[in-house]
Amino acid sequence: MTTRTPHSPDTRKEGPVPTEGTPKDEHTASGDRTVSAPAAGRPAPAAGLTALVAWHAARTPQALAVADGDTTLTYAQLVSSARALAAHLREHGVRRGDSVALLMPRSARTVVAQLALxxxxxxxVPLDPAHPRSRSEALAADAGATLTVGDSKLLESAGLAGATLALPGEPLMGGGDIAGAELGPDATAFIMFTSGSTGRPKGVAVPHRAIAELVSDPAYLTLTSRDRVLFHSPMTFDASTFEVWGALANGAAVVVCTAERPSFEDLAQHVERHGVTVAFFTTALFHQLAGRRSRVFSLLRTVIVGGEALSTHHAREVLRAFPWLELVNGYGPTEATTFTTAHRVTDADCDGQMPIGRPIAGATVHLLDDTGKPVPDGERGELWIGGSRLAHGYTGQPQLTAECFSDHPGPGRLYRTGDLVSLRPDGTLDFHGRTDDQVKIRGFRIEPGEIEHALREQPEVADAAVTVHRPSPDDARLAAFVVASPGPVPRPDALRDRLTAVLPAHLVPDEVQFVDALPLTASGKVDRRALTDLVGAARPDAPAGPLNPLEQAVAEVWGRSLGRDVTRPDADFLALGGHSLLALAVTDDLREELGVELTLADFFAAPTVAGHAALVERALLAAHSDLRPGAPEDTDGH
Known part of the structure; x- marks a missing residue:
């Protein structure tokens, strides 16, 4: 067993947490549950998140709990408001064990609503306001939701089938003691959905105990009651579990970023304005911020990243430019509650492959071969996760649950990740890819099969395959290859538009390309490696069109992010393989180089070079009204 020695917050800032001992054997390791001694009377993680929050409210009632720019709540106010809303929910029929869908934008009210439920x-059951209505309805139905609660305007515009309840616009106060309705530590706290290879998303049932153990007095990073933690992830993304409850389980404050799709500058301003000290970034977002030497790193003390392989180049640049920063590389699937392993990154780690670390907070890891036996020391094996933070399984999918969660002699119940890893002599793990087709893009776990299923549902599509195209180390794009049915062939952009009606944005392919047939391996399976060679092969660049000076400036900004020459005023950002993260990079460059702020909504409303140039021109004229034709002359003669 790998044992972490207790550390005070001050000593933990100096570098990686020292470890003692060796893994239990050469094939397994477990996260130590022994951390620094909890404060007297503090509930154990098994008591659950509500008990931890209530304890902090009793101990430090006036401490800041949640802030979103418009609203601030102390711990006493958070608990009072959540208890009052809980009573309100029970008056409207919510009962113990009910699954209730939550449809709200990020705000202080979101945190209150989760606690109240x-x-x-x-x-x-968190729902994403940006998802298509059909998907939200399907997820709520799969979770067995008896009610959808949330923001009145969102509920009205979503037009969801089934019972809905608009929550009060202002936090309720004066909540009574309804502790009798609380769920136990083994009861399900969240149902969070991940991509499914059959076309049906998987609802992961995460218990209260698992979240509480992950976030209670964590030893894998510095998090104290003096900290402020940024909440900017979608509620449907398991990182939000850490962002919200990591703060509240430790008496810290949650700082909510209310921008639906915050720009790089939005994030930096939010961190600066509210004194944020701890933040989670997807690895892809971290790479973008690192490549720009974002000032957000000068404001933070602790950054934890996860979702994809961490670039040693970017990690080293950030650590050398901001040497005080505590950078933690986290790994873990939703089925094992957000983070299974973690590694505090040092400059020396950047000389070779970046490790994903050791198991944390009650998790255990086991490296097994195809027969279920431990692999020899140092060899690659499939990672199975055990310990106390496993999910109950997949809601409404008992067969899939039995396939992925199974009992093993000795270690007990384990979750099969499909990830290939190896164990170093010092007990840290290295990641080596997947045993299947699952991919990670911009922090989201994606089963190509789910997208392929949606494509084959289109009448003009005979077959389809989806793979990942990496035009640069920092950019990963979903590329779909489609075999058309007999008859008229739809335009790629029209096919993408139809997919946006049934899939969330992160599952819509960045590139769609028609092919005569899908390449196959000798065994008759789709040859996904051969597919990557086809990206762009059947789509030569169109002849260059005339660009005016402003369009040329926009095209050059686009070209840097897209990794290709952009030569036409009617070039479409999405058709060229652009996506939301690259759009953030473009808007940041336009702000830096042309002094123009474009929102992502404006960006995607007119996603052509000419459209962006017109937006830039309009913004420049508005900022310098004296340059407008017919503007009144300065009467002072200046």
Whole structure:
């Protein structure tokens, strides 16, 4: 067993946490549950998140708990408001064990609502306001939601089938004691959905105990009651579990970024304005921020990243430019509650492959071969996860649950990740890819099969395959290859538009290309490696069109992010393989180089070179009104 020695917050800032001992054997390792001694009377993680938050409210009632720019709540106010809302929910029929869908934008009210659902005895099923209505309805149905609660305007515009309840616009206060309705530590806290290879998303049932153990007095990073943690992930993304409850389980404050799709500058301004000290970034976002030497790193003390392989080049640049920064590389699937392993990154780590670390907070890891036996020391094996933070399984999918979660002699119940890893002599793990087709892009776990299923549902599509195209080390794009049915062939952009009606944005391919047939391996399976060689092969660049000076400036900014020459005023950002993260990079460059702020909504409303040039021109004229034709002359003669 790998044992972490206790550390005070101050000593933990100096570098990686020292370890003692060796893994239990050469094939397994477990996260130590022994951390620094909790404060007297503090509930154990098994008591659950509601008990931890209530304890902090009793101990430091006036400490800041949640802030979103418009609203601030102390711990006393958070608990009072959540208990009052819980009573309100029970008056409207919410009962112990009910699954209740939550549809709200990020705000202080979101945190109150999650806590209230638990105090009412319910399971929280987060929905993303940006997802298509059909998907939200399907997820709520798969989770067995009896009710959807949330923001009145969102509920009205979503037009969801089934019962809905608009939550009060202002936090309720004066909540009573309804502890009798609380769920126990083994009850489900969240149902969070991940991509499914059959076309059906998988609802992962995460218990209260698992979240509480992950976030209670964590030894894998510095998080104290004096910290402020940024909450900017979608509620449907398991990182939000850490962002919200990591703060509240430790008496710290949650700082909510209310921008739906914050720009790089939005994030930096939010961190600066609210004194944020701890933040999670997807690895892809971290790479973009690192490549720009973002000032956000000068403001933070601790950054934890996860979702994809961490670039040693970017990690080293950040650590050398901001040597005080605590950078933690985290790894873990939703099925094992957000983070299974973690590694505090040093400059020396950047000389070779970046490790994903050791198991943390009650997790265990086991490296097994195809027969289920431990692999020899140093060899690659499939990673199976055990310990106390496993999910209950997949809601409504018992067969899939049995396939992925199984009992083993000795280690007990384990989750099969499909990830290939190896164990170093010092007990840290290295990641070596997948045993299947699953991919990670911009922090999201994606099963190509789910996208392929949606494509084959289109009448003009006979067959389809999806793979990942990497035009540069920092950019990963979903590329779809489609075999058309007999008859008229739809335009790629029209096919993408139809997919946006049934899939969330991160599952819509960045590039769609028609092919005569899908390449196959000798065994008759789709040859995904051969597919990557086809990207762009059947789509030569169109002849260059005339660009005016402003369009040329926009085209050059586009070209840097897209990794290709952009020569036409009617070039479409999405058709060229652009996506939301690259759009953030473009808007940041336009702000830096042309002094123009474009929102992502404006960006995607007119996603051509000419459209962006017109937006830039309009913004420049608005900022310098004296340059407009017919502007009144300065009467002072200046």
């Amino acid at each position: 638990w105090w009412a005895g319910a399971v929280c």
